[in-house]
Amino acid sequence: MERKSFDLVVIGAGPGGYVAAIRAAQLGLKVACVEKEAALGGTCLRIGCIPSKALLESSELFHQAKHNFAQHGISVGEPKLELATLLKRKDQVVQTLTGGIDFLFKKNKVTRIKGTAAFISKNILKIEGADAGEIEGKNIIIATGSKATVLPGIELDGTNIGTSTEALAYSTVPRHLVVIGAGYIGLELGSVWLRLGSKVTVVEFLDRILPGMDQEIATMAQKIFEKQGFVFKLGHKVKAVKRAGEECVVECEGVDPIKADKVLVAVGRAPNTDGLGLDKIGIKLDSRKRVEVNHRFETSVKNVFAIGDVIAGPMLAHKAEEEGIACVEFIAGKQGHVDYNSIPGVAYTHPEIASVGKTEEQLVAEKVSFKKGVFSFKANGRAQALADTEGKVKILADAETDRILGVHIIGPRAGDLIAEAAIAIAFKASSEDIAISSHAHPTLAEAFKEAAMAVHNRAIHS
Ligand code: NAI
Numbered sequence: 001m002e003r004k005s006f007d008l009v010v011i012g013a014g015p016g017g018y019v020a021a022i023r024a025a026q027l028g029l030k031v032a033c034v035e036k037e038a039a040l041g042g043t044c045l046r047i048g049c050i051p052s053k054a055l056l057e058s059s060e061l062f063h064q065a066k067h068n069f070a071q072h073g074i075s076v077g078e079p080k081l082e083l084a085t086l087l088k089r090k091d092q093v094v095q096t097l098t099g100g101i102d103f104l105f106k107k108n109k110v111t112r113i114k115g116t117a118a119f120i121s122k123n124i125l126k127i128e129g130a131d132a133g134e135i136e137g138k139n140i141i142i143a144t145g146s147k148a149t150v151l152p153g154i155e156l157d158g159t160n161i162g163t164s165t166e167a168l169a170y171s172t173v174p175r176h177l178v179v180i181g182a183g184y185i186g187l188e189l190g191s192v193w194l195r196l197g198s199k200v201t202v203v204e205f206l207d208r209i210l211p212g213m214d215q216e217i218a219t220m221a222q223k224i225f226e227k228q229g230f231v232f233k234l235g236h237k238v239k240a241v242k243r244a245g246e247e248c249v250v251e252c253e254g255v256d257p258i259k260a261d262k263v264l265v266a267v268g269r270a271p272n273t274d275g276l277g278l279d280k281i282g283i284k285l286d287s288r289k290r291v292e293v294n295h296r297f298e299t300s301v302k303n304v305f306a307i308g309d310v311i312a313g314p315m316l317a318h319k320a321e322e323e324g325i326a327c328v329e330f331i332a333g334k335q336g337h338v339d340y341n342s343i344p345g346v347a348y349t350h351p352e353i354a355s356v357g358k359t360e361e362q363l364v365a366e367k368v369s370f371k372k373g374v375f376s377f378k379a380n381g382r383a384q385a386l387a388d389t390e391g392k393v394k395i396l397a398d399a400e401t402d403r404i405l406g407v408h409i410i411g412p413r414a415g416d417l418i419a420e421a422a423i424a425i426a427f428k429a430s431s432e433d434i435a436i437s438s439h440a441h442p443t444l445a446e447a448f449k450e451a452a453m454a455v456h457n458r459a460i461h462s
Contacts, residue, residue: 002133004111006032008331009125009137011117011276014042016308016320017143018101024328025108032111032137036129039098040105040112042145044317047165050097052188054090055168056348059195062086063350071387081196087169119277122301126277139303139331142283142291143324144276146269146309151180153240153251160248160262161241164189167264174198178250178260180238182209184347185266187225191349194229201231201258203238203250205267210347214359214408217394221353221410224390228350233258241265271310286312296336297327305331319343342426346415351391354418357406357425360396369399373431373455377411379462380450381442388412393451395421395431402430402455413444420448431455 008024010017013035021033039046065079105112115129124136148163156162167177167189173196179186182204194200202209209225209232210218222232236252241263243249250258271290278285284292284300291299291306299306307327308320322343326336344356363370373395377383391411397404407421424434434452439445453459 003124003136004032005136006030006111006138008032008139008141008328009034009113009117009135010141010143011125012042012143012145012272012308013037013040013101013112014143014145014308014320015044015317016145016324017042017141018105018324019321020141020143020307020324020328021110022104022108023325024331025110027328027332027334029328029332031109032113032135033105034113034115034117034125034127034135036114036116038114039094040101041094041098045097045101046094047168049317051090051094051168052164052185052192053348054093055086055192056188056350058086058089059192060350063195068387081173083171083173083196087171090168116275118275119281122281122304139305141297141324141327142276142278142299142304142306142310143308143320144272144310145320146271146315148265149268149270150265151238151267154180154238154265155241156265157243160243160246161265162263163265167193167262170262174260174262176201176260177262177264178203178248178258179264179266180241180250181266181268182206182232182234183211183266183268184345186264187347187349189264189266190230191225191228198262199231200229201233201260203233203236203252203258205235205237207235209234210353212359213345213347213353214355214394214406215361217353217355217392217408217410220391221347221349221351224351224410225349269309269315273310296330297323313340314343314345316343316345339426342422344418344422346418348415351388351411352414353410354414354421355406355408356418356422357404358396359406359408360394363396363405368405370396370405371399371402371431371455372396373451373453373459375447375451375454375459375462377444377447380444380447382444382446383412385442386412393417393447395434395448395451395455397431397455402432404429404431404434404452407448407451409448411444411447417444417448420445 007029010033115127117125176199179202240251297305307323309315322338329336347353378389383389394408396406431452439449
């Protein structure tokens with residue numbers, strides 16, 4: 001095959017890569033995007049954020065029908081689960097969205113290359129797969145994402161002992177699911193199967209859930225999840241997971257083994273830097289095998305860039321998207337910018353947990369003096385009307401300047417509410433700015449305004 005040449009070749013069509021490719025095409029560059037999977041969209045769209053959200057929605061509706069409809073005076077009898085239909089709907093959501101990226105590529109004239117790419121030289125890639133051959137890029141972006149980390153002693157079998165990929169598609173509801181790791185993935189997928197009828201035990205190495213999250217919010221979350229039926233085994237170090245016939249046995253240090261029929265390993269993710277030929281062209285990796293980049297996303301090799309999960313920072317789709325856009329704006333001779341202080345994180349459990357900026361623990365460690373405003377959803381009219389009142393909004397503001405430094409929300413639609421907080425932090429707003437801004441009544445967003453008022457001890461409804 002004749003070697004095709006492009007202004008920019010992006011390796012990987014996840015949220016970082018496909019967004020970078022489209023933005024670069026908008027800026028007038030001739031762009032190709034190489035992807036080895038049949039569907040575009042990367043982990044997030046195919047086997048991550050999107051299918052998990054589809055399952056969370058369906059399982060929550062099932063749970064609501066079972067436990068909460070009655071209080072609204074709606075009697076539906078005992079709801080029956082049709083798991084195959086539920087899973088099919090999830091697959092259709094994924095199909096619609098991944099197909100949407102095909103459409104966007106065509107619309108923006110991004111050339112899709114099907115296959116696996118590896119560097120031959122700093123601007124030539126070898127492609128293996130359907131579009132086998134070589135392609136040349138004046139600029140190349142590595143956007144290859146990450147994969148699930150597996151602990152030593154655990155052998156994944158692709159059915160009973162697996163990662164989030166398997167847990168998105170169990171064909172029957174497990175009787176007992178053991179989740180290893182109380183992070184985002186463990187709690188979201190644990191919630192799905194708990195609501196559908198599994199017993200769920202979460203084994204976590206640390207003495208808390210959701211490491212990195214504001215401790216006060218994580219403690220409240222744990223109590224709520226325990227009420228829902230989650231069993232947490234904190235401070236447990238998993239040594240091995242074995243199959244014993246149809247059963248799995250999870251062995252932890254110093255305690256009795258735990259038996260389960262499914263095990264979900266969710267102990268973090270590692271960058272996809274193997275097999276790309278990065279050593280061949282001298283690309284520097286850090287101690288965790290992430291590609292080292294500067295603020296312009298340039299690697300140690302000229303005209304080769306990296307973005308998303310493959311570089312340092314939170315492994316989040318929206319962080320990768322911001323980096324993809326900023327990176328190609330630099331390549332096109334413009335200014336790119338990512339505000340890492342205002343990147344929100346959301347766990348789509350029920351209630352949702354969302355945060356942006358600094359946690360209380362970080363501010364204490366950094367010796368920053370701050371004021372705190374807290375407002376409970378119990379005192380929010382809309383939350384009462386929704387019969388969804390568990391949780392609170394917590395705002396941390398600089399004691400001297402009143403600038404908002406961190407916002408942590410646990411409660412209904414926290415994942416949507418956090419957008420206002422992220423903008424407040426990006427625009428360097430003070431809690432006073434929020435307190436004097438009108439918020440529609442009755443909305444959940446009023447809880448954010450009241451928390452801002454609470455920073456100055458003048459919340460009205462608490
Ligand atoms: P995570 O880093 O959020 O949590 C992993 C947990 O496993 C930690 O609590 C850790 O202490 C624990 N752990 C590690 N080794 C262990 C051991 N030997 N025994 C028991 N526990 C152990 O990782 P997770 O949940 O796998 O997610 C991976 C990435 O994907 C994260 O960076 C996350 O931000 C991202 N993600 C984001 C989502 C969202 O934004 N809603 C959803 C899913 C994933």
